[in-house]
Amino acid sequence: MTTSKSTLPPELWAMVIHQLSRDDQRNLLFVSTFFHDLALSDVFSHVTIRFGLWRPDASDYNVVTDDADTPPPPMTEDQRAETALVNLHACEILHHIARTPRFARVIKKLSIRAYVAHSGDGVFELFALKEAVLAMTHIISFRWDGRNPLLNFAVLDALAQSSGHVLRELILPSSDETRTFLAKFKRLQTLILHRPYDPDYMLLLPDDSDVSISDGIEANQSTLARLTLYGDALWRCPVRSLLDLQELEIILPPSLSGLELVLHHCTTLRYVTFDLHVCTNARLLELLTTHPDSLPQLTAFKLFFEQLHPLTHAEVTLLAEFLKGKKTLRMLDLADTDADMEEGTEVPILKILPELPALEVLGLNIQCFEFSHEDFQVLRTHLPPRLSALFLNLTVDGMVLRQDWIEMLSNLTSLRYLHIIDMLDSMDLKQQLLEDHPDSLELVGYNMHLRWLEHDPEQGVPRYSPRWSTEKVKFCTAEDFGCKDWEWLFRYHAPRGLWDRDNLTTQ
Template identity: 50%
Template structure:
């Protein structure tokens, strides 16, 4: 990172407009475009720095970790990459320490920790955080090192007055620190990257989480929790929530009180491995709850016919619902005689009845997907969609010719579609090629498994997606709303990254 390499000469025409006008122009550029201004002249350099470096990422170790890469023999290359990464991290942290004016422009700090327990690196990070006094958003991802008391105390000391978003791995060592950082508007205690930690946390007493939520109850509007920590939270501390995400809770006992009392709730995500039947019973008893629901993500669930009807009735009443994501589990006991598209018919039939629906994710889980199945599914896909994710889970994908054409026909009718993503375990290249060749002209972003790329446009206005490179895997893994350019697209992709990387 070199922010001091700006040329000192000014272009002759650079002063025709006052700096205030140029500042407005630069603020509306993408980060990539703003970055290109760093070397134009001193004026543009100074104007671009706050836009380019408002979000800084500190990396410890390498991603993907060595045990993920599958390349056990390439230790030399790994070592070289690790040294480069360590050097880059040190340069970044020391530049922040030496340049207070630069430190003040950082508004969001992300840490990707896939290294070792290095005391020096954590100390350098702590010292850098102490001079960054405007951090509004802090995010820590990875398995090690985990955030320490020194780091989080430094964050509270330097930016506690402006910090409003905090995202940490949900571990015993991080729970107590979250209560010290207030007032927060968004708190995320996400699933630990280390599977051993994840297993140990399930069902354990998580009282410190309740303390963190309660300490921020006057300001907290977004809450994401892994496990059962929410059940220790006083109900009054949840009343102002507008967005709630519960990831792999062991139980949903008591959730009916949340649904009844949290009248402001607009975004709800439930990633369930158990408790789906309990949730179905709740919506069956209270179908009119959550009247303001705008986005609903229900993953890892299943239901019988009566439960499917109850879920459909719950959704039918939500006229403001703009985003819906169903992750339906295949029922191995069901004999598939009909053409249903991998979802219970009541849930398919309700989709066209949601007038505001624009963003849709569906898991299509069948043993076989035939052209008839795809045509049946296409009947219920609302034509006004701007974003669609299809997760195709089948043992036999194409048993007869013509299925690829049916998928392209389905997508071609969505004339407002801007983002399309297909997760297909079969990964048949013919489908990908045909979708790229026959996509709607409105399409801007295309994903097929972990291959995500922007759709290019030539001078005639036709798409030329093959000319644009795919996103790096690290970008796919850690993508933000800023990367997508649309918060709704990031919401749709959220919690499906591991599925994409596994393909």
């Protein structure tokens, strides 16, 4: 190793280390000072700080489910002890960052998960975070998840002071503090304001409440490419500040009062996501119908809606007509929009799939309580064989013809990621997929659990990797998937009430 080291300059070693797995990079920290210093920037380029414990049964209470009638379960003694250790560890890391400028400069991405159990806690943690952020001068991405403690002015001010000149991605909860401080940043490429502490509060804000959001977007309009906003905030932004957007996500707006201007003027949009209340479904379809030539560069389209009032067959037909003209559409996720395959019912979305020449990534919601061979033939005929990723949200009852499913999927010879949500727990394809799957398949999701398909190095037979932890699924990124397309397809499906589905096993 010493001889090899002497024959290569550090720049080439850094390139080699960058291609290694995370485990191998960590191991290099203990080889020598030379390799420690080279591996440091890769191992700690992204740091995640945890305040408290994220729990799937409680952490997103009243943020994901908005269910005020079902309080979260109390923490156990073991969980309280673990929380104390987690918070202590977080403060130790932050203290080390604040006192070690050389190490602080290595950090490029900083993620915070704030899930302290008791309201009012976290004051000391926020102070430690502020001191550490002041030392980090190269942060290009800052992400905050959770509601306790809430992000405050001091941390945002420290971020603007230390890394405001290089910060490109900002992901925050909607709150008075975050909205007011946005104009401090001038070169953002991605701005995501996700669901706030109290979702109902956002729907009752006075008319001038989102002026600060408008100011923040105008301050970054020359660089901003991706924008995610909750509620009516987008409609209070001058459309001139949105003209260069490439990706737009509109989350639960009470109305679509400003969408017509967006469709008319924002011609550079390529990625569009709508998560709608029932009151806005009809208006969306009306606007898409009257503006069929809007979104001329549409590459990715995702639609969610309030599940108690799904789109009617006529509305799905209108949506299909709009999408049919988008020849550049490469990714389509309608896994929250019913495609009813009951006998004698036409499926408009399936019908247009062969007419989308660029389509590679697809999410579908299919209801059919008695699948026949003819139904499988319809799917096999309409699903493009070139699909690289497929997300199926299935409501299937009665006799399930597993072999028909396998044969249908075998036609997808380029499929690398397959995810199935089985709403009625009526079918189980895990073992069949393990034994007989498209050769290209790499990742399998079943309900909210994901596993890689691997091959036993000794026997050469396929096997499932250990499943991803629930926390990893909740906070998954494109780096976890190894593919931006897959993260986009899975995005927003995890927190929609599916945490309690069956585990993906290897039986």
